[in-house]
Amino acid sequence: MHKYYLNHLQELEAEAIFVIREVVAQFDKPGILFSGGKDSIVVTHLAKKAFWPAKIPMPLIHIDTGHNFPETMAFRDNLVKELGVQLIVGSVEESLRKGRVKEETGINASRNALQITTLLDAIEEHKIDAAIGGARRDEEKARAKERFFSHRDDFGQWDPKNQRPELWNIFNGRKQMGEHFRVFPISNWTEMDVWNYIKEQNIAIPSLYFAHQRQVIYRDNTWLPLSEFVTLRQGESVEEKQIRFRTLGDITITGGIESDADTLEKIVAEVAAVRSTERGNRGDDKRSETSMEDRKKLGYF
Amino acid sequence: MQLLRFTTAGSVDDGKSTLIGRLLYDSKSIFEDQLAAVQLSSERKGLGHVDLSLLTDGLRAEREQGITIDVAYRYFATPKRKFIIADTPGHIQYTRNMVTGASTANLALILVDARNGIVEQTCRHSFIASLLQIPHLIVCINKMDLVDYAEDRFNQIVEEYTEFASKLDVTDIRYIPISALNGDNVVNRSENMDWYQGATLLNTLETIHIASDYNHIDGRFPVQTIIRPHSDEYHDYRGYAGRVAGGIFRPGDKVTVLPSGLSSKIKSIDTFGGAVEEAFPPMSVSITLEDDIDISRGDMIVKQNNQPHVSQEVDMMVCWLNNRPMQQGAKYYLRHTSREVRSVIKEVVYKIDINTLHRMEGDKEIKMNDIARVRLRTTQPLMLDAYRKNRSTGSLILVDESTNETVAAGMVVDSFNN
Ligand SMILES: Nc1nc2c(ncn2[C@@H]2O[C@H](COP(=O)(O)OP(=O)(O)O)[C@@H](O)[C@H]2O)c(=O)[nH]1
Numbered sequence: 001m002h003k004y005y006l007n008h009l010q011e012l013e014a015e016a017i018f019v020i021r022e023v024v025a026q027f028d029k030p031g032i033l034f035s036g037g038k039d040s041i042v043v044t045h046l047a048k049k050a051f052w053p054a055k056i057p058m059p060l061i062h063i064d065t066g067h068n069f070p071e072t073m074a075f076r077d078n079l080v081k082e083l084g085v086q087l088i089v090g091s092v093e094e095s096l097r098k099g100r101v102k103e104e105t106g107i108n109a110s111r112n113a114l115q116i117t118t119l120l121d122a123i124e125e126h127k128i129d130a131a132i133g134g135a136r137r138d139e140e141k142a143r144a145k146e147r148f149f150s151h152r153d154d155f156g157q158w159d160p161k162n163q164r165p166e167l168w169n170i171f172n173g174r175k176q177m178g179e180h181f182r183v184f185p186i187s188n189w190t191e192m193d194v195w196n197y198i199k200e201q202n203i204a205i206p207s208l209y210f211a212h213q214r215q216v217i218y219r220d221n222t223w224l225p226l227s228e229f230v231t232l233r234q235g236e237s238v239e240e241k242q243i244r245f246r247t248l249g250d251i252t253i254t255g256g257i258e259s260d261a262d263t264l265e266k267i268v269a270e271v272a273a274v275r276s277t278e279r280g281n282r283g284d285d286k287r288s289e290t291s292m293e294d295r296k297k298l299g300y301f
Numbered sequence: 302m303q304l305l306r307f308t309t310a311g312s313v314d315d316g317k318s319t320l321i322g323r324l325l326y327d328s329k330s331i332f333e334d335q336l337a338a339v340q341l342s343s344e345r346k347g348l349g350h351v352d353l354s355l356l357t358d359g360l361r362a363e364r365e366q367g368i369t370i371d372v373a374y375r376y377f378a379t380p381k382r383k384f385i386i387a388d389t390p391g392h393i394q395y396t397r398n399m400v401t402g403a404s405t406a407n408l409a410l411i412l413v414d415a416r417n418g419i420v421e422q423t424c425r426h427s428f429i430a431s432l433l434q435i436p437h438l439i440v441c442i443n444k445m446d447l448v449d450y451a452e453d454r455f456n457q458i459v460e461e462y463t464e465f466a467s468k469l470d471v472t473d474i475r476y477i478p479i480s481a482l483n484g485d486n487v488v489n490r491s492e493n494m495d496w497y498q499g500a501t502l503l504n505t506l507e508t509i510h511i512a513s514d515y516n517h518i519d520g521r522f523p524v525q526t527i528i529r530p531h532s533d534e535y536h537d538y539r540g541y542a543g544r545v546a547g548g549i550f551r552p553g554d555k556v557t558v559l560p561s562g563l564s565s566k567i568k569s570i571d572t573f574g575g576a577v578e579e580a581f582p583p584m585s586v587s588i589t590l591e592d593d594i595d596i597s598r599g600d601m602i603v604k605q606n607n608q609p610h611v612s613q614e615v616d617m618m619v620c621w622l623n624n625r626p627m628q629q630g631a632k633y634y635l636r637h638t639s640r641e642v643r644s645v646i647k648e649v650v651y652k653i654d655i656n657t658l659h660r661m662e663g664d665k666e667i668k669m670n671d672i673a674r675v676r677l678r679t680t681q682p683l684m685l686d687a688y689r690k691n692r693s694t695g696s697l698i699l700v701d702e703s704t705n706e707t708v709a710a711g712m713v714v715d716s717f718n719n
Pocket of ligand 1: 483
């Protein structure tokens with residue numbers, strides 16, 4: 001066997017860099033959707049590599065639910081400074097204030113659905129024509145058929161039955177006025193790939209991903225972090241546990257797992273052994289069997 | 302660890318979903334919560350066993366209709382390789398999906414129901430695999446449990462297929478007798494078919510040689526974008542960013558930039574991790590040149606002594622992907638590597654009956670899912686290789702000028718007279 005081949009992480013990296021460069025070449029005003037989670041951190045890292053020695057030629061866009069882990073915010077601000085890129089913040093709080101959306105009520109209320117409006121408003125306000133996201137096809141059923149270049153109509157909506165076929169590595173980013181694209185450079189990565197890559201490249205990630213002592217509440221089969229936004233329900237109590245988070249999102253619905261993985265090596269080992277999908281700890285996906293698909297159609301990440 | 306991309310094809314009910322479910326399940330790529338969901342669905346449907354095919358079930362419409370309607374991608378890994386499955390449906394109206402899934406695949410899995418043998422769909426899928434130049438083909442003869450695991454039946458089907466495949470352009474074809482339902486020869490060796498001495502399906506997928514699937518001979522580097530840092534440290538830096546589409550590039554190589562024809566030498570090949578001594582497909586790098594020449598997106602850097610065919614005439618096989626039929630004389634945007642030009646359909650040479658592989662010279666109406674040989678003319682030159690030689694520089698898509706939809710996939714035919 002000859003030496004001219006890439007290992008799987010190198011190949012995935014080369015593919016992602018290719019896709020990110022296509023976005024910058026094909027669109028007028030692209031941006032990177034930055035949630036502060038590991039996937040968007042990896043995408044940002046790939047964008048840095050794609051344009052080195054130049055800076056990333058597009059802004060980071062953060063949709064701020066107002067329900068953040070403080071650690072995520074500090075991490076975001078640091079990264080933006082280090083990269084010297086522009087940061088655009090779309091605020092759910094502001095959408096609420098302006099009456100664009102209404103806070104959900106009831107026992108399982110969250111701001112997840114509200115983010116869609118804020119995101120679409122931010123895209124429109126800043127005339128973003130391609131929003132790069134860190135979604136992966138292995139995350140969830142509805143994502144398995146997502147394209148790298150995913151077309152959105154002028155209402156920001158996704159039509160899963162009428163997607164453009166995507167052949168070889170030729171990406172068609174043509175669109176009408178008012179339409180935009182979502183682009184997913186790490187479509188082909190699995191959770192395992194992401195962690196292995198973070199470890200191999202030694203990419204900085206928020207401390208929340210590492211096991212740490214934290215005050216939590218047991219709710220819906222997961223450890224919900226105590227924050228100013230949660231109120232104890234009947235029979236619940238605050239406990240101190242050694243936990244870490246597998247995904248980072250809205251602090252009110254992102255559950256942690258008990259773990260003593262406090263290094264990247266231990267996390268990789270744990271992910272390899274763990275027998276449930278990472279979104280399993282997200283309250284938003286559990287509501288109905290097709291909830292992700294429904295949200296995606298409306299314009300979700 | 303290498304990455305292997307494969308597609309799966311079969312008629313409805315041949316057991317494709319069950320097979321994929323089986324691969325995922327037996328290779329322990331299923332998470333507990335996914336399995337629990339499938340167990341629940343199986344019970345709800347009143348099944349006695351866990352229906353593994355539900356693991357690959359996708360969107361709502363499919364759940365309602367009970368069929369797969371689009372290309373869905375699945376992932377699994379073993380300690381030896383990582384796999385990406387492009388799962389495509391088997392209906393006649395979805396040739397386009399199969400073409401899509403096949404375009405990036407190293408390997409195609411073709412499923413045959415042992416009871417039915419080779420049917421029309423088998424031929425059609427094999428033809429598409431051949432047309433798309435998937436380098437490796439594995440024919441899985443499934444449901445062997447329903448033919449008493451009979452060697453005779455297996456041999457009969459192999460013979461039938463071999464005869465048919467002589468009309469195709471595929472060199473590496475393997476045959477494996479399996480039962481997706483019971484797991485025979487999928488991941489674990491079958492105890493019911495000791496007459497079969499070959500490797501199991503998973504073992505074949507793990508070991509098949511794929512490093513030579515790329516073209517390492519003809520140096521091709523389509524420029525995606527130009528990197529200009531405008532910083533003090535890299536004041537005069539001008540990097541041509543792209544992905545190597547063929548051959549091996551090294552600093553010092555004499556190169557020509559097409560279509561301008563200007564020449565230079567490679568000064569450096571850069572990546573974020575540092576300069577590299579060699580760049581080969583599918584690496585993403587930035588190339589700097591010794592001379593300051595005018596290069597923009599859509600240009601191609603090639604080796605001076607080995608150049609593609611530069612032409613405004615394209616002779617190609619197309620698969621039509623759109624509801625609106627091809628309009629003779631109509632204009633389409635054409636995307637080829639990083640280049641976009643406008644094009645006009647000059648001639649439909651013939652259409653292919655994908656069941657018999659016969660040429661239909663009289664029928665010039667190209668509709669969704671049709672495959673045809675077509676000539677077109679472009680407003681600007683393209684730098685072409687035959688698709689047989691290079692799947693990157695030999696492939697293109699057509700885009701409708703009014704809807705912006707991708708309407709056709711094209712594969713350049715080797716008819717250059719140079
Ligand atoms: N007996 C037997 N039945 C099978 C086998 N593989 C699949 N089936 C059954 O064939 C039917 C169709 O399978 P499915 O995987 O849904 O087919 P698909 O339409 O190709 O995805 C289901 O009832 C399966 O249980 C096999 O190896 N043996």
